[in-house]
Amino acid sequence: MARLELHQLSKHFGSTVAVREVSLDVGNGEFVVLLGPSGCGKTTTLRMIAGFVAPTGGTVRLAGQDVTALPPWKRNAGMVFQSYALFPHLTVEQNVAFGLEMRKVPTAEIAPRVAEALRLVRLGGLGERLPRQLSGGQQQRVALARALVIRPDVLLLDEPLSNLDAKLRETVRVEIRELQRQLDITTVMVTHDQEEALIMADRLVVMSDGAVRQVGTQRDLYERPADRFVAGFVGRSNLLTGRVVAPGRFQTAGGLTIACAGGAPGPSVIALRPERLAMGPAAAGLDNRLPGTVEIVSYLGASIDVHIRVSTADRVVVSQPNRADGRVPSEGDKIDVGWAASAAVVFADDAAATSA
Amino acid sequence: MSASATAESLTSLAARESRGGRRSAAAALVGPATIFVTIGLLLPIIILFRYSLNKFVPGRFMVDALTVENYILFFTDPYFLAAFYRTLRVAAVVTVICIVLAFPLAYKLARMESRYKNLLIMLVVLPLFVGNAVRAAGWMTLFGNKGFLNVTLEWLGLISEPIRIMYTEWAVIIGITAVNLPYVVLTLQSVIEGIDRAVEEAAYSLGANPWTMARRVLWPLALPGFAAGAIFCFILTMNAYATPVLLGGPQFVMMGPLVYVQFAVKNNWPFGAAVSFVLMSATLILTAAANIMVQRRYRG
Numbered sequence: 001m002a003r004l005e006l007h008q009l010s011k012h013f014g015s016t017v018a019v020r021e022v023s024l025d026v027g028n029g030e031f032v033v034l035l036g037p038s039g040c041g042k043t044t045t046l047r048m049i050a051g052f053v054a055p056t057g058g059t060v061r062l063a064g065q066d067v068t069a070l071p072p073w074k075r076n077a078g079m080v081f082q083s084y085a086l087f088p089h090l091t092v093e094q095n096v097a098f099g100l101e102m103r104k105v106p107t108a109e110i111a112p113r114v115a116e117a118l119r120l121v122r123l124g125g126l127g128e129r130l131p132r133q134l135s136g137g138q139q140q141r142v143a144l145a146r147a148l149v150i151r152p153d154v155l156l157l158d159e160p161l162s163n164l165d166a167k168l169r170e171t172v173r174v175e176i177r178e179l180q181r182q183l184d185i186t187t188v189m190v191t192h193d194q195e196e197a198l199i200m201a202d203r204l205v206v207m208s209d210g211a212v213r214q215v216g217t218q219r220d221l222y223e224r225p226a227d228r229f230v231a232g233f234v235g236r237s238n239l240l241t242g243r244v245v246a247p248g249r250f251q252t253a254g255g256l257t258i259a260c261a262g263g264a265p266g267p268s269v270i271a272l273r274p275e276r277l278a279m280g281p282a283a284a285g286l287d288n289r290l291p292g293t294v295e296i297v298s299y300l301g302a303s304i305d306v307h308i309r310v311s312t313a314d315r316v317v318v319s320q321p322n323r324a325d326g327r328v329p330s331e332g333d334k335i336d337v338g339w340a341a342s343a344a345v346v347f348a349d350d351a352a353a354t355s356a
Numbered sequence: 357m358s359a360s361a362t363a364e365s366l367t368s369l370a371a372r373e374s375r376g377g378r379r380s381a382a383a384a385l386v387g388p389a390t391i392f393v394t395i396g397l398l399l400p401i402i403i404l405f406r407y408s409l410n411k412f413v414p415g416r417f418m419v420d421a422l423t424v425e426n427y428i429l430f431f432t433d434p435y436f437l438a439a440f441y442r443t444l445r446v447a448a449v450v451t452v453i454c455i456v457l458a459f460p461l462a463y464k465l466a467r468m469e470s471r472y473k474n475l476l477i478m479l480v481v482l483p484l485f486v487g488n489a490v491r492a493a494g495w496m497t498l499f500g501n502k503g504f505l506n507v508t509l510e511w512l513g514l515i516s517e518p519i520r521i522m523y524t525e526w527a528v529i530i531g532i533t534a535v536n537l538p539y540v541v542l543t544l545q546s547v548i549e550g551i552d553r554a555v556e557e558a559a560y561s562l563g564a565n566p567w568t569m570a571r572r573v574l575w576p577l578a579l580p581g582f583a584a585g586a587i588f589c590f591i592l593t594m595n596a597y598a599t600p601v602l603l604g605g606p607q608f609v610m611m612g613p614l615v616y617v618q619f620a621v622k623n624n625w626p627f628g629a630a631v632s633f634v635l636m637s638a639t640l641i642l643t644a645a646a647n648i649m650v651q652r653r654y655r656g
């Protein structure tokens with residue numbers, strides 16, 4: 001239980017930059033999730049914290065101590081591996097006791113602590129088994145108990161749920177979260193599963209291409225995405241490309257003029273959450289109201305997606321809750337789409353800027 | 357090792373097949389191997405054993421008999437006994453050296469992620485492309501009194517007299533070690549590759565330093581592989597022929613050359629057969645003992 005501070009942490013593998021200047025503060029007892037597409041450097045970052053990968057630059061501070069140069073066995077970091085990495089030749093109890101033995105915990109103290117850890121993960125009674133005699137879910141919990149029993153300064157989880165089936169994953173992620181709260185243990189988890197990240201994290205770190213794109217709560221990322229990547233990666237967004245022609249005025253590639261809040265003149269992108277858009281009579285009186293044609297209607301159960309073409313180049317998706325009294329438009333209908341200027345987030349269009 | 361593993365998988369395959377009522381297919385699969393083992397291995401051994409109980413009468417070659425006097429001769433004659441102990445000693449020393457030298461190399465190879473990995477494995481195997489005799493000849497030019505090593509040391513002023521390496525036990529040990537090393541490296545490498553790397557990292561993250569990790573995690577998991585490598589190396593050394601002859605010289609007699617001399621030079625087939633049998637039995641007994649020990653360790 002301690003603070004974890006990463007300062008401009010980088011890792012280069014030859015010419016590939018796996019992690020670039022990542023800085024991050026994880027508070028005492030906080031649960032931070034590193035989220036990003038495959039190959040964005042999440043695992044490498046986690047492994048630098050654990051000490052398995054030597055950073056090319058930057059520092060790792062754990063519990064106030066600079067551990068950058070320390071080998072893994074001198075850091076007090078508990079790790080749960082994607083493959084669980086249980087010792088196949090040791091029983092469950094021996095697996096969990098391993099870290100305590102390494103720490104020279106008095107023999108008399110080991111057994112009760114092992115039993116306590118196994119009880120925490122609800123594995124009491126299976127202590128005599130060998131790992132291969134356990135189900136995947138049970139192995140995962142042994143791995144968790146083994147990492148927790150040493151009372152680490154930080155708990156590191158690398159896609160701990162990816163080898164479990166969908167049903168089990170849902171219960172285990174809640175269990176891990178509860179355990180983490182109960183023990184008040186500083187935790188960093190890596191995942192590329194957005195739902196998992198949103199459910200478990202206190203704070204999320206969105207990474208792409210080795211760099212941190214945004215750090216924030218679920219709400220921060222959703223309401224105020226820092227850039228186009230985050231807007232597209234966390235939740236869904238309608239992205240309209242074009243340019244800001246004057247403060248508060250945006251012109252789409254399809255020639256539509258839209259009122260927006262803020263944005264510097266130049267090539268830009270507007271991000272709109274599908275559920276923040278209104279259609280039909282509900283669009284009346286909003287800052288933006290565009291006539292359009294319904295192209296696709298997707299019935300998703302809890303909600304309905306309506307794809308509406310508003311110009312030759314622009315199409316938006318409107319998501320409306322599926323209410324008993326709701327009117328569902330049909331394909332080919334003429335319909336208005338509207339939204340408040342404040343519902344849109346405007347970013348400078350990096351892609352257009354570099355290609356121009 | 358791999359032959360017995362194949363045999364085992366074949367028998368288990370046979371068992372499964374026969375349960376499914378497809379005996380003929382299984383027999384067709386197991387048949388060739390069984391015939392080969394019977395004719396190629398078992399039969400010569402039986403014949404050899406029979407020969408070893410015969411009498412040798414100079415001038416009359418081999419005379420039918422049922423006597424153990426060849427064995428009594430072997431175990432009472434200091435010359436033969438010395439050859440026997442020498443062979444055991446060399447085999448033990450070579451095995452220990454091979455395992456110690458092979459492990460770091462095998463470990464590096466197994467854990468390597470570079471694209472040069474296959475190239476390095478080829479380099480390890482490369483010496484096997486050169487026959488034992490040719491390699492021993494190479495060692496002779498290196499070890500001889502006027503060999504490269506002595507000339508260099510003298511030139512450097514480190515020695516005034518050439519060091520005698522040729523025709524010593526150490527020359528033979530070095531020579532056989534060089535021959536066996538690739539086999540041991542490859543055996544250990546494949547075993548270590550089968551151990552999940554994350555298991556080592558888990559040990560580190562739990563506070564084990566590399567030495568403790570090796571002792572508590574790597575060693576117990578790799579033990580069957582170490583046993584396989586060691587047994588392999590031991591058997592190869594017990595039966596070595598070219599290297600002891602060329603590097604050990606005429607005074608340095610090991611069991612392999614001894615068998616050859618009895619059969620081909622002295623024409624004493626019964627005694628040659630007895631020596632072969634002693635060699636084979638000793639190898640088998642020690643191998644089996646090592647196997648049992650490892651199995652015990654593994655269960656307990």
Ligand SMILES: Nc1ncnc2c1ncn2[C@@H]1O[C@H](COP(=O)(O)OP(=O)(O)OP(=O)(O)O)[C@@H](O)[C@H]1O
Pocket residue numbers: 013016017018036037038039040041042043044045192
């Ligand atoms: N040992 C290595 N040698 C060379 N390149 C590496 C090594 N480890 C990682 N990389 C590269 O660094 C980048 C980041 O890898 P990393 O494993 O951290 O990604 P990740 O975000 O965990 O992806 P995933 O979600 O697929 O697990 C990738 O481009 C990867 O190819």
Ligand SMILES: [Mg+2]
Pocket residue numbers: 042043044190
């Ligand atoms: Mg990863």
